[in-house]
Amino acid sequence: MKRNILRACTGIGVSCLLAVSGTSVAKTAENYTQRPEAQALISELVEQGFSKAELEQVLDQAKKQKSILKAMSRPAEKRLTWGEYRKLFLTKKRISQGLKFWQENRQTLQKAEQQFGVPAEIIVAIIGIETSYGRITGNYRVVDALATLGFDYPRRAAFFREQLKEYFLLTRAEGVDPLSLKGSYAGAMGLGQFIPSSFNSYAIDFDGDNKKDIWNNPTDAIGSVANYFAEHGWKNGGTVRIKAIAPATAEQDWFNDGLKPKLNMAQWRARDFSSAAELDDAEMVSLMRLEKDGKYQDWFGLHNFYVITRYNHSRLYASAVFELSAALKAKR
Incomplete structure (x- = not known):
């Protein structure tokens, strides 16, 4: 190979x-x-x-x-750390190509965002990670x-x-x-x-030509x-991921325990966790620990983070989508 x-x-x-x-x-x-x-x-x-x-x-x-x-x-995803995985997708080239893709398809992305409530940067990041924008x-x-x-x-x-x-x-x-x-x-x-x-189940004809062409038509792919x-419940305006602050007493099996949130913030606070941004007590979140450059990062994944994992069942994948989307949005 x-x-x-x-x-x-x-x-x-x-x-x-x-x-x-x-x-x-x-x-x-x-x-x-x-x-x-x-x-x-x-x-x-x-x-x-x-x-x-x-x-x-x-x-x-x-x-x-x-x-x-x-x-x-x-x-x-079973072989690489988060740091190793991240380096494959959070590159200057992928960000640059993503900005070009966004510009070339800005009207379609705006239409998709208005119709479905999914941010343009998330859609662009998905296509960027999946296929390098169709390449x-x-x-x-x-x-x-x-x-x-x-x-x-x-x-x-x-x-x-x-x-x-x-x-x-x-x-x-x-x-x-x-x-x-x-x-x-x-x-x-x-x-x-x-x-x-x-x-x-989910492909659509987004340009009205009576074809669902996700192979050659960026409009249909975006839609x-x-x-x-x-369809998987994306919350328009919802947060994806927030930094978690773990107590020294945190148990290892609390981290990375599935992708779907099982506990709400009140329950995590009862375990002496806090977050970098304020979250409602009722907010359901998952707790993850990711390794990057020999150090660990702790995060709360919210509902929209879970939705990203419905596209690919991996917290590394969802984290890459989120960070690439943030990088793209910051440079727009």
């Missing part, structure tokens, strides 16, 4: 952060059609009006990608990625077979060849890296990201 490019991949519960670049992609012909699981999937789709022969024709051409299975075994959207055929993971990755095979089913529904609805679309090694697609189920956040 010549080099690794770290990028995030949108999804419901999907963490897929190690895209392979600069290497040859190993392709192994697999007769996926004959797998019992594939036949079960085909039967489900036939009941929804698909042609069995056409489905088998597509799956006959799906190829096992060994590099995908290798990448799935090394998720970056790196993935080189795997989506059908290869989903077949490889759906039939040869037992740990999450059921999930990815469901994504393969959603993919066939997507390509039928959008009128595209299922062998034509490319994406990440986990089957995420477009500027915002939507997995098929996310596309089917789709904003819609995703709105």
Whole structure:
């Protein structure tokens, strides 16, 4: 492997952060059609009006990608500290490119912010972290990625077979060849890296041309990201993250205990915690401890921080989105 490019991949519960670049992609012909699981999937789709022969024709051409299975075994968010992860995304180049993307799409971003209540800088940061503003959207055929993971990755095979089913529904609805679309090694697609189920649930036609083109149309990609956040409960004007001040008596298992807030500020204050900014006692927050340059940072994640983790289930990812968005806003 010549080099690794770290990028995030949108999804419901999907963490897929190690895209392979600069290497040859190993392709192994697999007769996926004959797998019992594939036949079960085909039967489900036939009941929804698909042609069995056409489905088998597509799956006959799906190829096992060994590099995908290798990448799935090394998720970056489990290997890197916050400081290491941050350096990959909080760069001058990514900020500069983000400001250019913002300027080029300012009217669309303004429209999305007004319609969905999601700040432009959050939308830009998501697209920036996911694909460097559309520069790196993935080189795997989506059908290869989903077949490889759906039939040869037992740990999450059921999930990815469901994504393969959603993919066939997507390509039928959008009128595209299922062998034509490319994406990440986990089957995420477009500027915002939507997995098929996310596309089917949240992608929108934001420019009124009767197409949901998140691959080549920044307008649809921006609207789709904003819609995703709105549908997951983004609070317009809400805070994302605030510095936490921990007492010396804080127990280690209080930190990083899940992504969804479990305690409110009154309960944290009862444990002698305080915050850098005033928060209501009823505010539900999560407590995280992140390592950067050998030192630890403590933070409270509020509701909107949790919403960001619905896009990618990682506090490192959500922290990177938040900090990149803040850097972009500060330079506007």
